[in-house]
Amino acid sequence: MLKRLLSFLLLVGLLLTVATTIQAAPNPDAVIGVWKNGEGTGMVQIYKRGDKYYGRIVWLKVANNPDGTPRTDVNNPDETKRKNKLKGLENMREFTQIEESKWENGKIYDPKNGSDYSCEMTLTDPNTLEVRGFIGVSLFGRTDVWKRQIAKK
Template sequence: MNQFKKSLLILFVCLFSAVAALADNPDAVVGVWKNGEGTGMIQIYKSGDKYFGRLVWLKVPNNPDGTPRTDVNNPDEAARKKPLKGLVNMRSFTYAGDNKWEAGNIYDPKNGSDYSCEMTLVDPNTLEVRGFIGVSLFGRTDVWKRQVKK
C-alpha cells in the first residue's frame, strides 16, 4: 500500500472515530468545561435522569482581602454569603437526542439572574451553552471547551 492510501485510510479512521464519539450518548456532556471567557470551570454531572453543573474552578477565587468569593449578586439575600466555588449553577437538563440537552436553567452569578438554557455538543470537546429568556431566539450562546474527560 502506498503512502497516499495509508494516509487516506488513517484520515478515514479518524473521521469515523470522531463521528462515533458523537453518537447518541446522553452522558457525553459529563465532564469539566471551561467557559468562553476562561473565568470559570463547570463540572457537568448526572443525577438521576437529569444533568447539573457546578462551579469547580474560578480564575479569581478570592476577594482582594483573601476571603473566598461569594454569590454577592444573588437576589436571595441569605444566599449572598455562599461561596461561588461549589455553587450549582446549572440545573435539571434532560437529554433530547441529537447531542442536545434542553429544559434546563443556568444561573449567572455575575448578575444574579437565572435563565432558561440548552446545551449542544458540537464535537467531543466543544459545548455550546445557550441561555435565554422566553424563547431561545432571544439569548446568548457561549462556547465551552472540555478540560477533563468524565
C-alpha cells in the same frame, strides 16, 4: 503456505473493513465532564443525577476577594444566599437530553448578575459545548462556547 498467508490477509482485510464501517454507539452522557467557559474565567463540572444533568462551579480564575476570602454569591437576589461560596455553587439545573448531542429544559444561574435563565446545551464535537442562555424563547439569548477540560471518568 502462500495460500494460507493469502487467506489470512484476506480475513484480516475483511475484519478491518467491517470494524471501520461499524460506528461506535452514541454516548448518552457525552456532556459529562469539566468545561471552561468562553471567557476563561471559570470551569463547570457537568454531572448526572437521576435522569437529569446539572453543573457546579469547580474553578474560578479569580477565586478570592482582594482581602483573601473566597468569593461569594454577592449578587444573588436572595439575601440569605449572598454568603454562599461561588466555588462549589450548583449553577446549572435539570437539563434533559432530547437528542444525541442536545440537552434542553434546563436553567443556568449567572452569579455576575444574580439572574436565572432558561438554557440549552449542544455538543458540537466531543470537546466543544455551546451553552445558550435565554429568557422566554431561545431566539432571544446568548450562546457561549465552552471547551472540555477533563473528560468523564
